[in-house]
Amino acid sequence: MTDLPEPLFFAEGAPLGVLVTQPLGKALDYRAPEGGARTGDFVEVPLGPRRVLGVVWGAAAGDLPVARLRPVGRVLDVPPMREELRAFLTRAAAYTLTPPELMLYLATRAPGLVGGQAMRRVWRAGPTPPARMTEARGRVLAALASYGGAALTMGELTRAAGVSSGVVMTMAAQGALIEGEAPRDTPYPRLDPARPGKALSADQAAAAERLLAGADHGAGDFSVTLLKGVTGSGKTEVYLEAVARCLRAGRQALVLLPEIALTAGFIERVEARFGARPAEWHSGVTQTERRRLWRMAAEGGAQLVVGARSALFLPYRDLGLVVVDEEHDPSYKQEDGVLYNARDMAVLRASLCGAQVVLASATPSLETWANAEAGKYARLDLPARFGVAELPQMAAIDMRDQDVPSGRWISPALAGAAAERLAAGEQVLFFLNRRGYAPVTICRACGHQIECHQCDARMVEHRFLKRLMCHQCGATAPMPTACPSCGAEGKLAPVGPGVERLEEETRALFPDARVTVLSSDLFASSRALKERIEAIAAGEADIIIGTQLVAKGHNFPLLTLVGVIDADLGLHGSDLRAGERSFQLIRQVAGRAGRAERPGRALLQTHQPDHPVIRAILSGDEEGFWRAEAAERHALSMPPYGRLAGIILSGPELQAVFDHAGALAMRAEPLHRIGAQVFGPAPAPIARIRGRHRVRMLVKAPKAAPLQGALSAWVAALHLPRNIRLAIDIDPQSFW
Numbered sequence: 001m002t003d004l005p006e007p008l009f010f011a012e013g014a015p016l017g018v019l020v021t022q023p024l025g026k027a028l029d030y031r032a033p034e035g036g037a038r039t040g041d042f043v044e045v046p047l048g049p050r051r052v053l054g055v056v057w058g059a060a061a062g063d064l065p066v067a068r069l070r071p072v073g074r075v076l077d078v079p080p081m082r083e084e085l086r087a088f089l090t091r092a093a094a095y096t097l098t099p100p101e102l103m104l105y106l107a108t109r110a111p112g113l114v115g116g117q118a119m120r121r122v123w124r125a126g127p128t129p130p131a132r133m134t135e136a137r138g139r140v141l142a143a144l145a146s147y148g149g150a151a152l153t154m155g156e157l158t159r160a161a162g163v164s165s166g167v168v169m170t171m172a173a174q175g176a177l178i179e180g181e182a183p184r185d186t187p188y189p190r191l192d193p194a195r196p197g198k199a200l201s202a203d204q205a206a207a208a209e210r211l212l213a214g215a216d217h218g219a220g221d222f223s224v225t226l227l228k229g230v231t232g233s234g235k236t237e238v239y240l241e242a243v244a245r246c247l248r249a250g251r252q253a254l255v256l257l258p259e260i261a262l263t264a265g266f267i268e269r270v271e272a273r274f275g276a277r278p279a280e281w282h283s284g285v286t287q288t289e290r291r292r293l294w295r296m297a298a299e300g301g302a303q304l305v306v307g308a309r310s311a312l313f314l315p316y317r318d319l320g321l322v323v324v325d326e327e328h329d330p331s332y333k334q335e336d337g338v339l340y341n342a343r344d345m346a347v348l349r350a351s352l353c354g355a356q357v358v359l360a361s362a363t364p365s366l367e368t369w370a371n372a373e374a375g376k377y378a379r380l381d382l383p384a385r386f387g388v389a390e391l392p393q394m395a396a397i398d399m400r401d402q403d404v405p406s407g408r409w410i411s412p413a414l415a416g417a418a419a420e421r422l423a424a425g426e427q428v429l430f431f432l433n434r435r436g437y438a439p440v441t442i443c444r445a446c447g448h449q450i451e452c453h454q455c456d457a458r459m460v461e462h463r464f465l466k467r468l469m470c471h472q473c474g475a476t477a478p479m480p481t482a483c484p485s486c487g488a489e490g491k492l493a494p495v496g497p498g499v500e501r502l503e504e505e506t507r508a509l510f511p512d513a514r515v516t517v518l519s520s521d522l523f524a525s526s527r528a529l530k531e532r533i534e535a536i537a538a539g540e541a542d543i544i545i546g547t548q549l550v551a552k553g554h555n556f557p558l559l560t561l562v563g564v565i566d567a568d569l570g571l572h573g574s575d576l577r578a579g580e581r582s583f584q585l586i587r588q589v590a591g592r593a594g595r596a597e598r599p600g601r602a603l604l605q606t607h608q609p610d611h612p613v614i615r616a617i618l619s620g621d622e623e624g625f626w627r628a629e630a631a632e633r634h635a636l637s638m639p640p641y642g643r644l645a646g647i648i649l650s651g652p653e654l655q656a657v658f659d660h661a662g663a664l665a666m667r668a669e670p671l672h673r674i675g676a677q678v679f680g681p682a683p684a685p686i687a688r689i690r691g692r693h694r695v696r697m698l699v700k701a702p703k704a705a706p707l708q709g710a711l712s713a714w715v716a717a718l719h720l721p722r723n724i725r726l727a728i729d730i731d732p733q734s735f736w
C-alpha cells in the first residue's frame with residue numbers, strides 16, 4: 001500500500017485550502033471555523049453570494065492575507081474524505097488531465113450531503129428504571145433489550161412492545177427512556193460470507209485457490225489478476241469466493257458490471273450465496289438510496305457494492321476488492337464529461353488502498369492481455385464450460401455463394417439451420433448490432449439521404465417509435481412522407497438492415513415462430529428489459545433478434561443456434577480496435593449458444609471468410625489472435641505498446657475551430673521534446689454533433705514518455721474564445 005500522509009489539522013482562524021465542486025481551476029483559501037478543521041473534512045463555504053460544498057484539501061495557497069479570507073461556513077456532519085480517496089482523485093485528475101474539482105464532483109454525487117443526514121427521533125433505555133413498573137412499561141424495556149439496546153423509532157417501539165405512544169412519552173418524561181436523534185440512513189443487511197457456495201469443479205477450485213492465495217499476504221496488498229474463462233465457465237462463481245474472502249477479512253468489496261440490465265441477475269446470485277442483497281449503485285437507483293449508500297460506504301455499513309463505473313468514486317471506508325466483470329467492455333470508458341476508463345481507474349484506486357483487483361472476461365482487452373503476458377498482472381484461466389455445456393461449434397456462411405434477394409439478409413443456409421433448431425423445440429438468436437429499422441433512408445427520386453440537422457449523421461428509421469432518430473445526439477423527428485429535398489411523395493425508402501427490419505423478414509420466413517427483439521431502445525426501463533430476458537430464458541420465444549445487448553452475460557438455456565447476420569460489420573473503419581472489438585463481440589454472442597445441456601452452434605454470415613479476424617473467430621485460436629494483434633500494434637508502437645491522446649476542438653464555426661487547432665499543431669515543441677508526434681488537425685469522422693463542428697488531432701507518444709505533463713504544457717499556451725471547447729482524451733477508445 002502506498003504511504004499516504006496524515007491529515008493536517010487547522011485550528012480556528014488558521015488559513016486552509018478548500019477544493020469546491022465548481023470549475024475554478026484551483027483550491028480556494030478560507031479560514032478554519034470554530035472547532036478547527038482537518039484535511040478531508042466536508043465543508044460548506046461561501047463563494048460569492050452562494051454557499052457551496054467543498055473538501056478541506058490542504059494548506060492555504062497564501063495568495064491573500066489571512067485577514068481578508070472568509071471563514072468556512074461549517075464542517076458537515078459526514079465522515080471526512082479519507083486520504084486514500086483524496087490521493088485517488090488527485091492522481092485520477094492528473095492522469096486524465098481533468099480539473100480536480102470535476103473529480104471531486106464525481107465523488108460527491110449523492111444528494112443531501114450539504115443538508116446533512118436526515119434525522120429521525122428515536123428512543124433507547126435510560127439510566128433510571130420506571131417510577132412504577134407496569135406490564136406495558138416492562139414490554140417497552142424488553143423490546144429495546146431484544147434489539148440489543150439499539151434505539152428505536154416511535155413506530156418501531158410501539159409496534160414491538162404493543163403499547164401506545166403515551167406509554168413511551170411518560171417513560172421518557174420520567175427518565176426511563178432517553179429520546180435522541182439517529183441517522184435515517186441505515187446499514188445494509190449483513191452478508192454472511194460463511195455460507196457455503198456452490199461446490200466448485202476442479203478447475204474452478206484451483207482458480208479460486210490461486211485467487212485467494214494472491215491476496216493472502218494479509219490485508220492491504222495490492223494485486224491485479226486477469227480471470228479469463230469462456231462464457232459459462234464459472235468466473236462469477238470463482239470471483240464470489242474472492243468476495244467471500246474479502247468480507248471475512250472485514251473489508252468492503254465492489255463489483256463493477258458494464259450494463260444495468262445485468263445487475264438484477266447478479267444480485268440474485270449474491271443473495272443466494274451470502275443470504276442478503278448487496279448495495280446497488282447505478283442510474284436506476286433512487287436518490288434516497290444513493291444518499292444512503294454514499295454514507296454507508298463511508299461508515300462501513302455496505303459490505304458489497306454492485307454498480308456501474310461511477311461506484312468507483314464512493315467513499316469506501318476500507319475497500320479490499322474490486323471486480324471488473326467483462327473488463328473488455330467499451331462502456332467502462334466514460335465518453336463524455338470526465339473521460340476516464342473505469343477499469344484503469346479501478347487499478348489505480350486499488351493500488352492506493354491496498355485492494356485486490358479481478359478483471360474477468362472471456363475475451364480480455366489487448367491491454368489486459370498484454371499486462372498479463374508481461375507479468376504485471378497475474379492470469380488465471382478457466383478452460384472449460386461448467387458441467388456438460390460445451391462451446392458452440394462455429395462456421396462461416398460465405399455470402400458470396402448464397403442467393404439472397406435484395407432487401408433481405410437471412411441466407412438460405414442460415415434459415416435452414418434455424419428451421420431445424422426450431423423443429424427440435426430450441427431457440428435461435430439472430431444477432432445484428434444495429435438498432436432501429438434501417439440505418440439509411442434515401443429518396444428514390446433524387447437520391448437525398450435524410451440527415452440529422454445538428455450532426456454529421458444519418459437519421460435512423462425506428463418503426464417501433466414511428467420516428468427518425470439520430471444515434472449521435474438522440475434527436476428525433478417524425479417520418480416524413482415527402483422527400484425533404486425534392487418534395488417527391490412516397491419515394492423514401494429504407495436502405496440496409498436494422499433489428500426491426502430483420503424482425504419483419506424473420507416473421508415472414510418463420511410465420512409460426514414467436515419472435516422477439518432485444519434492443520435497448522425498445523424497453524422503457526431496465527426492469528422491463530430484465531423481465532423480457534427472464535421470459536425468454538423461460539422459453540417464451542423461439543427466435544430472438546438482438547443487438548450487442550444480448551452479448552453481455554445473459555443465460556438462455558434453450559438457445560442452441562446463433563446466427564451473426566453481418567460478421568463483417570465491425571471489420572471496417574479506421575478504428576484501431578476494430579478487429580479486437582469484432583473478435584470480442586462475435587465470440588461473446590456465439591457464447592450465448594449451448595449454455596445448458598444442449599450443444600450450440602454459431603453461424604457467421606460473411607463476405608470475407610478469409611479475413612484474419614473471421615478466421616481467428618472460427619478457429620477459436622484466441623492466443624494466436626491476440627499474439628497477432630499484439631505484434632501488429634507493437635510494430636506500429638500503438639497501444640498498449642505506445643500511448644495515444646485524442647484532442648477534440650469543437651465550436652459553432654468550422655473555420656475558427658480549424659484555425660485554433662492549426663495554431664496548436666504549429667507549436668508542438670513540448671510534445672516533440674518527449675518524442676511524441678501530432679497528427680491532424682482533421683475534421684472528426686463525425687464532423688458535427690449538436691451543431692458544433694469538431695476537429696480532431698491525435699498525439700502519439702512512446703510508452704514511457706511523460707505524456708500528461710507535455711500535453712498540459714502544450715495546451716496551457718492556448719487561449720480559446722469561450723465558444724470553442726477543447727477536450728483531451730487520454731488512452732482514447734473511440735475516434736469519432
Ligand code: ADP
Nearest residue numbers: 198199200201230231232233234235236237386
Ligand atoms: P461466467 O461468469 O464465466 O459466464 P457463471 O459463473 O455465470 O460463468 O456460470 C455459468 C452457469 O453455470 C451459471 O448458471 C452458474 O450458476 C453455473 N455454475 C458455474 N459453476 C458452477 C458450480 N460449481 N456449481 C453449480 N453451478 C455452477
Ligand code: ZN
Nearest residue numbers: 452455470473
Ligand atoms: Zn444528431
